[in-house]
Amino acid sequence: MRPAINPFGPLKPLDEALAELLAQARPLPGTDRIATMDADGRVLAQDCISALQVPPQDNSSMDGYALRCADVAAARLAQPTELPVELPISQRIAAGSAGEPLQPGSAARIFTGAPVPAGADAVLIQEDCEALAGAGLGRVRIHAMPRPGQWIRSAGEDIRRASVVLAAGTRLSPAGLGLAASIGLHQLEVARRPRVALFSTGDELVMPGAVPPAQMRPGAIYNSNRFFLRAMLLRLGCTVSDLGIVPDRRDATMQALQDASAAHDLILSSGGVSVGEEDHIKPAVEALGRLDLWQIAMKPGKPFAYGQVGPAHFMGLPGNPVSSFLTFALLVRPFVLRLQGALAVAPKALPATAHFAWPRADKRREFLRVRHNPAGGLELFGNQSSGVLTSATWGDGVVDNPAGQTIAPGDSVAFIAFSELLS
Ligand code: AMP
Ligand code: MG
Numbered sequence: 325m326r327p328a329i330n331p332f333g334p335l336k337p338l339d340e341a342l343a344e345l346l347a348q349a350r351p352l353p354g355t356d357r358i359a360t361m362d363a364d365g366r367v368l369a370q371d372c373i374s375a376l377q378v379p380p381q382d383n384s385s386m387d388g389y390a391l392r393c394a395d396v397a398a399a400r401l402a403q404p405t406e407l408p409v410e411l412p413i414s415q416r417i418a419a420g421s422a423g424e425p426l427q428p429g430s431a432a433r434i435f436t437g438a439p440v441p442a443g444a445d446a447v448l449i450q451e452d453c454e455a456l457a458g459a460g461l462g463r464v465r466i467h468a469m470p471r472p473g474q475w476i477r478s479a480g481e482d483i484r485r486a487s488v489v490l491a492a493g494t495r496l497s498p499a500g501l502g503l504a505a506s507i508g509l510h511q512l513e514v515a516r517r518p519r520v521a522l523f524s525t526g527d528e529l530v531m532p533g534a535v536p537p538a539q540m541r542p543g544a545i546y547n548s549n550r551f552f553l554r555a556m557l558l559r560l561g562c563t564v565s566d567l568g569i570v571p572d573r574r575d576a577t578m579q580a581l582q583d584a585s586a587a588h589d590l591i592l593s594s595g596g597v598s599v600g601e602e603d604h605i606k607p608a609v610e611a612l613g614r615l616d617l618w619q620i621a622m623k624p625g626k627p628f629a630y631g632q633v634g635p636a637h638f639m640g641l642p643g644n645p646v647s648s649f650l651t652f653a654l655l656v657r658p659f660v661l662r663l664q665g666a667l668a669v670a671p672k673a674l675p676a677t678a679h680f681a682w683p684r685a686d687k688r689r690e691f692l693r694v695r696h697n698p699a700g701g702l703e704l705f706g707n708q709s710s711g712v713l714t715s716a717t718w719g720d721g722v723v724d725n726p727a728g729q730t731i732a733p734g735d736s737v738a739f740i741a742f743s744e745l746l747s
Contacts, residue, residue: 335621338654338689345630345655346669348637349662352589354516360504363496365561365747366514367664372490374507377480381439383419386475389453390417390444391431393470399429400469413461417441431464440476447475483507493667515664520557521584521636523567524550525577525596525605526643531569548713549594549648553641556652556746557592560660572596577608585612585634589663592656595643597627605629605640613638621727623688624710625651644710650691650722653745671744673724675736680704682731689727693719694739702739716742 355369384390391411399409414430417423419437426432426443433455434440434447452468483489489507490500496512504512529547530540540546547569557564565588570580577596584591596603597617606629609615615631615638625647629640639656641648658669679701682692693715694702702723705715721741723731731737 334619335626335688336618338620338622341618341620341628342655342658345659346662348630349659351665352516352518352663355513356516357511357513360501360510360512363501363504363512363514364498365559366496366512366517367561367661367666368490368492368494368496368512369515369665370513371488371492372504372507372509372512374483374485374487374489376483376507377485378483378506379477379479379481381479382476383437383439384434384447384475385436385477386447386449387435388447388449388475389413389431389464389466390426390434390440390447391470392426392428392444393446393472395429396466396470409466410456410463411466412458412463413455415441416461431466433461433464445472445476446470449475491667493665495661495664495666495668515561515666518560518562518589518660518663519565519587520562520660521565521567521588521591522550522553522557522593523570523580523584523591524594524643525570525572527572527602529569529595548645549641549643552645552649553592553594553652556657557660559747560657561664562590562660572602572604574604574608574611577604578611581608581612581633581638585636588636590637590639590660591633592639592641594641594648597629597640597642609633609638609640615640620651620655621688622650622654623686623690624708625654625691626688628655642710645713646693646716647710649713649716654691657745671740673738673740676723676739677701678704678723678731678735678737679733680731681733682725685728685730686725687727690725691722691740692725693721694723695720702737721745 396409411431413433414427415424416433417438418435422439423441426441432441448470454465456463456465489503524547528543528545530544532546554564554566567580570576596605606615606617609631613631613633615629618628619626620628625642627642628651631638641651661669679697680703692708693705697703705718721739724738724740
């Protein structure tokens, strides 16, 4: 059956495009063994399994006195109620020292992080006690009744022995590095960095620095995509070969692709991905490998290409800066993470309240640049054009607005923070 005629051409739903890309993104062979200290942002290639429990022993979470609750209760019964209970101090345990089993009927002076001595079942904070000078270490006067377990961090409450603390496929965060360190791992096995070749197409493009603004010829614009694409790739753990600007010619485009294909896992380009006469990506990639040119049902960012040149994946992004930025964030980012074996690659969308109106529905799923206002709602950037990159610095994220959907102030919308898309 022929599909119904669609004025936008045969559009491919974004989720379908993403699923097809992820199906191609087999994890790269090879891993790196690197210092835990240097592993932020990398993807674990192996489970981190703990050979110990954390904390290793019961320890005090406060400065105070470790004691046995029953000793306090017994002392209480053994004397007139108007007198405060006192216990002799039998030892002093600082963090880093082990202490001795608690002598019955005594208290141990203890400090935060120090192991609770065997026989003690509670810590009384020093604010509820009074230290009294006397023979030996003196005595402690107790002004509150302890409850069993209080101010004790139990052994293994954070991590149990033999448990998987961080699973293979986890992308490491600063907290993840700390957690790996807390079980003694000074090195980690991580996926190797994807090698990405990046180039821009477009004869109108000029590199900042090459020509001062006052001398730009008519029709020329500065190459902005190269800057954010490279930065986003680096954040994702890739090594980037920056091939610069490739002229709008088939031979030059083919040469760039061929040069890059052998030593890279992914070739990423921006611009020239439509089917105009000046768009050379399609014929060039097809001459060397294979290419699917997609019209994705997303706005901004309709044209997108995926293919293969030799052993390398190829992805072609639209030239318009916001389209390039968002197609990278929503399609290339998950792909590059999956090449590293990352399991979680989808950005998290959270409900938020629109403090704006979007009265005209679009046939495509839209990603509207918005930011939170002090009243707890979302405001819309005034110009949602795909060329206006200011929207992406003004905003703190996008509203993921389904096709055919209008928005009225007060509506609940799906918000994706830029931190979800750019980290
Ligand atoms: P294209 O996809 O090549 O048709 O380009 C679409 C629009 O994006 C045109 O207005 C181009 O000038 C612009 N454009 C393409 N590449 C870049 C780039 N690297 N930086 C800034 N603008 C670009
Ligand atoms: Mg172009």
